[in-house]
Amino acid sequence: MSQVLDTAPPAPAHPDAPPDDDPAALAARYGLTVSGARPSLPAYVRELWARRHFITAFATARLTAQYSQAKLGQVWQVATPLLNAAVYYFIFGVLMGTKHGVPDYVPFLVTGVFVWTFTQSSIMAGTRAISGSLGLVRALHFPRAALPVSYALQQLQQLLFSMAALIVILLCFGVPVGVSWLLALPALALQFVFNAGVAMIMARLGAKTPDIAQLMPFVLRTWMYVSGVMWSIDRVLSAHQDMPHVVLLALECNPATVYIDLMRFALIDSFHASQLPHHAWPLAIGWALLAGVGGFIYFWKAEETYGRG
Amino acid sequence: MAEQAENPKHTEHAEHNEKIPTVIADRVDIVYRVNGTGAGRGSATAALNRIVRGRKAEQAAGVRKVHAVKSVSFTAYKGEAIGLIGTNGSGKSTLLKAVAGLLPVESGRIFTHGQPSLLGVNAALMNDLTGERNVHLGGLAMGMSREQVRERYQEIVEFSGINEKGDFITLPMRTYSSGMAARLRFSIAAAKDHDVLMIDEALATGDRSFQKRSETRIRELRKHAGTVFLVSHNNKSIRDTCDRVLWLERGELRMDGPTGEVLAAYEEFTGGRR
Numbered sequence: 001m002s003q004v005l006d007t008a009p010p011a012p013a014h015p016d017a018p019p020d021d022d023p024a025a026l027a028a029r030y031g032l033t034v035s036g037a038r039p040s041l042p043a044y045v046r047e048l049w050a051r052r053h054f055i056t057a058f059a060t061a062r063l064t065a066q067y068s069q070a071k072l073g074q075v076w077q078v079a080t081p082l083l084n085a086a087v088y089y090f091i092f093g094v095l096m097g098t099k100h101g102v103p104d105y106v107p108f109l110v111t112g113v114f115v116w117t118f119t120q121s122s123i124m125a126g127t128r129a130i131s132g133s134l135g136l137v138r139a140l141h142f143p144r145a146a147l148p149v150s151y152a153l154q155q156l157q158q159l160l161f162s163m164a165a166l167i168v169i170l171l172c173f174g175v176p177v178g179v180s181w182l183l184a185l186p187a188l189a190l191q192f193v194f195n196a197g198v199a200m201i202m203a204r205l206g207a208k209t210p211d212i213a214q215l216m217p218f219v220l221r222t223w224m225y226v227s228g229v230m231w232s233i234d235r236v237l238s239a240h241q242d243m244p245h246v247v248l249l250a251l252e253c254n255p256a257t258v259y260i261d262l263m264r265f266a267l268i269d270s271f272h273a274s275q276l277p278h279h280a281w282p283l284a285i286g287w288a289l290l291a292g293v294g295g296f297i298y299f300w301k302a303e304e305t306y307g308r309g
Numbered sequence: 310m311a312e313q314a315e316n317p318k319h320t321e322h323a324e325h326n327e328k329i330p331t332v333i334a335d336r337v338d339i340v341y342r343v344n345g346t347g348a349g350r351g352s353a354t355a356a357l358n359r360i361v362r363g364r365k366a367e368q369a370a371g372v373r374k375v376h377a378v379k380s381v382s383f384t385a386y387k388g389e390a391i392g393l394i395g396t397n398g399s400g401k402s403t404l405l406k407a408v409a410g411l412l413p414v415e416s417g418r419i420f421t422h423g424q425p426s427l428l429g430v431n432a433a434l435m436n437d438l439t440g441e442r443n444v445h446l447g448g449l450a451m452g453m454s455r456e457q458v459r460e461r462y463q464e465i466v467e468f469s470g471i472n473e474k475g476d477f478i479t480l481p482m483r484t485y486s487s488g489m490a491a492r493l494r495f496s497i498a499a500a501k502d503h504d505v506l507m508i509d510e511a512l513a514t515g516d517r518s519f520q521k522r523s524e525t526r527i528r529e530l531r532k533h534a535g536t537v538f539l540v541s542h543n544n545k546s547i548r549d550t551c552d553r554v555l556w557l558e559r560g561e562l563r564m565d566g567p568t569g570e571v572l573a574a575y576e577e578f579t580g581g582r583r
Contacts, residue, residue, distance in 0.1 A: 023333050023335035023382070023384070023418070023420065024335070024418070024420075026330060026333060026384070027330070027333050027420035030329055030330050030422065031422070032330065032331075032332075032333060032420035032421055032422050033420065033421065034418055034419065034420060034421075035407070035408060035409070035410035035419040035420065035421045035425065036407075036409075036410025036411065036412075036413060036419075037410075050452075051449075051452070053449050053454070053455050054446075054449035054450055054452075057445060057446050057449050058433075058446065058449075058450070061435055061438055061442060061446050062435070064437075064438065064442075065435045065437035065438055068437040068438070068481065069437065133432075135431075135432035136432040136433055136450075137411070138406060138411050138412070138432075139411070139427055139431070139432040139433075140411075140426070140427070140432065140433060140450055140451065141409065141410060141411065141424055141426060141452075142450065142452065304413060305413065307411055307412065
C-alpha cells in the first residue's frame with residue numbers, strides 16, 4: 001500500500017445516512033454502544049472470570065504444543081528442569097566448588113533455580129503476551145488480561161512438572177519428607193499472583209514498546225544474581241555487616257528472594273526459619289497483593305489500546 | 310434470491326422506523342502507524358531522534374501513517390447481509406476490524422448492538438494440537454462455555470467434513486491440507502450464534518460442496534442473528550448471499566446500495582465481469 005494515497009475517485013456517497021437523524025441519537029434510541037470501549041473495572045473482572053476456561057485451556061494447549069513435535073514428547077516437561085539442575089550443579093557444585101558452607105547445597109540450589117525460573121519465565125512471557133499475540137488480539141474479542149494471566153498459568157503448570165523433579169532430587173539427597181512441605185502450596189499461590197501481576201505490567205509495557213523484550217533478559221539476569229539463587233543471602237549478609245542499611249533492606253525485601261527462601265524453608269529441613277528474611281510471610285502476601293491488584297488495574301487502564309498499529 | 314424477498318431493502322427510508330439498526334458508523338477514520346519504515350540509511354539514529362523529540366519527529370523518523378479508512382458512514386439494520394467490495398488494500402478488512410472493536414478509530418464513532426464478532430478464530434488455533442483440541446480451544450476463545458462447546462462438538466466436526474476421509478480430527482492440525490484446515494476454522498467460527506457476524510474472505514476456501522454448505526450456514530446465522538457482513542472478491546458469492554453492498558475504494562465509501570446496482574458499477578470499474 002502506498003503511503004501517499006492518490007486523490008480518490010469522485011462521488012463518495014452516503015445514501016444511507018439518516019437524513020435528519022443524528023447517529024448518536026439513533027444509537028442511543030436502540031441501545032447501541034460504542035464499539036471497543038473499555039469496560040468498567042467490575043465488568044472487566046466479570047468478563048475475565050467468564051473466560052476462565054479459555055485461560056486454562058489456552059495455557060494447557062500452549063504447554064502441550066511445546067513438545068508435541070519431539071519424539072519423547074511430554075517426557076521433556078520433566079527432563080528439561082532435571083537437565084537444568086544438572087548443569088547448575090556441575091558449574092556451581094563441581095567446577096567452582098563454592099558451596100558457601102550451605103548444608104544440602106544441591107537441594108538448596110535446585111529449589112532456588114526452579115522457583116526463580118518460574119518468576120523469570122512468567123515475566124518474559126508476559127512481556128510478549130500482547131505483542132506476540134497480535135493476531136489473536138486483532139481477531140477475537142476477549143478481556144486482554146486473559147493473555148498475560150494465561151501465560152503465567154502456563155509457567156505455573158511448567159513449574160509443577162519441575163516440582164515433581166525437585167521432589168525426586170530432594171529424596172535422592174536424603175531430605176526428609178515433612179509436614180512443612182505443605183507450606184509450599186501457599187508460597188506457590190502467592191508467587192503465582194505476584195508473577196501474574198508483573199506479567200500484566202510487562203504486557204502493557206511490551207505492547208507499547210516491543211523493544212522491552214530485548215532488554216528484559218539483562219534486567220532479569222541482574223535480578224537473578226541479587227536474589228540469592230546460587231548463594232545464601234543470609235550468610236553473605238552476616239559476613240558483610242558494614243553494608244549500608246538501604247542495601248540490606250532491599251536485598252531482604254526483594255520479592256524473588258522472599259519466594260525462593262519460603263520455598264526452601266518449606267522443603268529443606270536444614271533451612272531454618274532464622275535464615276528467612278524478616279517478616280517473610282507478610283512480605284510475600286504484600287508483594288502478591290501489590291503486584292496482582294496493581295498490575296491488573298494498570299493493565300486494564302490501557303485495555304482498548306491493545307492491538308493498535 | 311428467495312432470501313432477499315423476505316428482507317426489506319435498506320433504501321426504503323420510508324420504513325425507517327420499523328428497522329432496527331445494529332451497526333452505525335459515523336464518519337469513521339482509521340489510521341495505521343507503522344514503525345521502522347524509515348528509508349534504510351540512518352534509521353537507528355532516526356529512531357533515537359524519535360525517542361528524543363517525540364511525536365513531532367515521527368514523520369521525519371520513519372513512522373509512516375497510512376490513512377486506511379476515510380470518513381465512512383453507514384447504518385446496518387437487523388436481518389441484513391451486507392457485502393463489502395473493493396480492490397485490494399481499499400480498507401475492507403480494516404473497517405470490519407474497527408466495527409468489531411479490535412482496531413481503535415482515529416476519529417468518528419462506531420455504535421454496535423451487542424458484541425460484533427469477526428469470523429476469524431484461526432489465530433487462537435494451534436497447528437501442533439489435534440483438530441479435536443482445537444475445536445475446544447477455538448470455541449472457548451470465542452466466548453462459548455465448556456458445555457456449549459461440548460454440545461456443539463459433534464455438529465462442528467460433521468459440518469467441517471474433516472472425518473469424511475478417515476479419522477482426521479484426532480490428528481494434529483499441521484497434518485491437514487490447507488483446504489481442510491480452512492474448513493475446520495470456518496466450522497468452528499460459524500458454530501456460535503453472533504449478533505453481528507463479519508466474514509472476511511472465508512467462502513473462497515474449501516471445495517464447491519463446502520462452499521454451498523457455508524452459504525447455507527450464513528443464511529441460517531442471518532436468520533437467527535442480526536446482521537452479517539461479508540468481504541469477498543467473488544462477486545458471485547456476494548450476489549448469492551448479500552442484499553446490500555458497500556463499495557470501498559481507497560478507504561472511501563464509494564457506493565452503498567442494493568447488490569445488483571453496486572456490483573454492476575463495480576464490475577464496470579474493475580473492467581468486466583469475473
